[in-house]
Amino acid sequence: MELAELVALRPRPGAGLLLGLTRRCPLRCAHCSTSSTMAGEQPAADQLLRFARSFTADDRPEVLLLTGGEPLLRPRLVAGLTAVARSAGCRTALLSGMFFARGGRVPAPVMRVLAGLDHFSASLDAFHEREVPRADVLRAVRRVLDAGVPVSFHLTGSGPADPYLAEVTADIRRAFADRVPMLVNQVRPVGRAASWATATTTAAGPRADTDRVRPCAMAAWPVVAFDGTVLACCNQQTVDQRPAPRHLTLGHIARDDWPAVRARSSASPVLRLIRSTGPDHLYARYGAPAAPGYCAGCRQLGDRPELLSGADRDGAGPVGELLDRTAARLQVEAGPVALMRRHGCPPYADLVALGGRP
Ligand code: SF4
Ligand code: SF4
Structure with a gap:
């Protein structure tokens, strides 16, 4: 390999x-x-x-x-x-x-x-x-x-x-x-x-x-x-x-x-959005002040329930799954x-x- x-x-x-x-x-x-x-x-x-x-x-x-x-x-x-x-x-x-x-x-x-x-x-x-x-x-x-x-x-x-x-x-x-x-x-x-x-x-x-x-x-x-x-x-x-x-x-x-861990990662609405849009976008999308840094903002998502509930709403279900898959496919193709x-x-x-x- x-x-x-x-x-x-x-x-x-x-x-x-x-x-x-x-x-x-x-x-x-x-x-x-x-x-x-x-x-x-x-x-x-x-x-x-x-x-x-x-x-x-x-x-x-x-x-x-x-x-x-x-x-x-x-x-x-x-x-x-x-x-x-x-x-x-x-x-x-x-x-x-x-x-x-x-x-x-x-x-x-x-x-x-x-x-x-x-x-x-x-x-x-x-x-x-x-x-x-x-x-x-x-x-x-x-x-x-x-x-x-x-x-x-x-x-x-x-x-x-x-x-x-x-x-x-x-x-x-x-x-x-x-x-x-x-x-x-x-x-x-x-x-x-x-x-x-x-x-x-x-x-x-x-x-x-x-x-x-x-x-x-x-x-x-x-x-x-x-x-x-x-x-x-x-x-x-x-x-x-x-x-x-x-x-x-x-x-x-x-x-x-492994199957449990993989399933949790792939089904998590917030991880789907982090993988496909990144944490900064979540702050902007759900009306929060700018993230305090890319990874720092990501780690602090849990302190902002409005961001997590927005991510839960938009990242769950088939649309969130499709977004996650499409973002991954585009990056793999690149x-x-x-x-x-x-x-x-x-x-x-x-x-x-x-x-x-x-
Ligand atoms: S902490 Fe940083 S590397 Fe980890 S998932 Fe969040 S944005 Fe990605
Ligand atoms: S960076 Fe740390 S873990 Fe890696 S070789 Fe050096 S001391 Fe060891």
């Missing part, structure tokens, strides 16, 4: 599931969004496996995304989840901070786990390079690529004008002869670590135009947080906030299975480069389609 295929699925409700396997990580990146340390929390392996076993051939995500913290600190769990997902026809991708890559190494037990994946992505940015040298990361990723696993880089910079991004993308293009795609994002207040296939929703359009329709594709894939709570999206503040906003909570892996132009670092959006099939 190439990166472009994975990103192309991002706007489709229920096409993916993000699992945060652990908040532990041996690296100490200064911008770590998950504040990961070796003492971090992690959901119970048996609960994660039980949840994955509820996938069926007829009701499953297309892709399971394993992230952290550092998911490769739980190699047996990664292998178990990969096998369970595959038995239901679901593919698995994983994002690593490359803690194992010093000296360009991929230890044999790590390679055995990676060989079972459908896609492997390596994080790289100025903060990571202080932990593991870039040359070592590139050599390790080449080993994984040579083992036949589709790979990509997940790069982060300060913005479109960041000279680091220009230099590192050129270096990777040269090193891999344009065979390896890249997802380029911007450092945000919540950082990057759990943001694989996520995006900067705040950069989705000019703030002055607050009633504009700006769909949130990030609300399409459920996310399992480190305490087992299932959230509607991957925004790190949303994932971390407790109690979680009710309208963005889909359940808990100790109590719920393709992964368009999605990254809207949600990633625009000048580098086309790098998502390098190498593999666009």
Whole structure:
């Protein structure tokens, strides 16, 4: 599975599931969004496996995304989840901070786990390079690529004008002869670590135009947080906030299975409207003062009953379902480069389609 295929699925409700396997990580990146340390929390392996076993051939995500913290600190769990997902026809991708890559190494037990994946992505940015040298990361990723696993880089910079991004993308293009795609994002207040296939929703359009329709594709894939709570999206503040906003909570892996979580996400009137019009539009549509920011406004929808009841009225039933499906179809048809132009670092959006099939 190439990166472009994975990103192309991002706007489709229920096409993916993000699992945060652990908040532990041996690296100490200064911008770590998950504040990961070796003492971090992690959901119970048996609960994660039980949840994955509820996938069926007829009701499953297309892709399971394993992230952290550092998911490769739980190699047996990664292998178990990969096998369970595959038995239901679901593919698995994983994002690593490359803690194992010093000296360009991929230890044999790590390679055995990676060989079972459908896609492997390596994080790289100025903060990571202080932990593991870039040359070592590139050599390790080449080993994984040579083992036949589709790979990509997940790069982060300060913005479109960041000279680091220009230099590192050129270096990777040269090193891999344009065979390896890249997802380029911007450092945000919540950082990057759990943001694989996520995006900067705040950069989705000019703030002055607050009633504009700006769909949130990030609300399409459920996310399992480190305490087992299932959230509607991957925004790190949303994932971390407790109690979680009710309208963005889909359940808990100790109590719920995939069909229940997927059904709640797809049937929720407010999530349908967030996915198809975005939160700013809801504030304008139902006569509230402008939203206090794209995601902040979304999290505060629960404080405004008039907005939730308006969304319930307009997002329920076949019309809401049709709106949700149509918005997803249009974004899927626009393709992964368009999605990254809207949600990633625009000048580098086309790098998502390098190498593999666009
Ligand atoms: S950013 Fe990633 S690799 Fe760095 S400390 Fe956080 S979880 Fe670990
Ligand atoms: S908080 Fe709301 S707008 Fe932000 S990513 Fe999550 S669902 Fe989308």
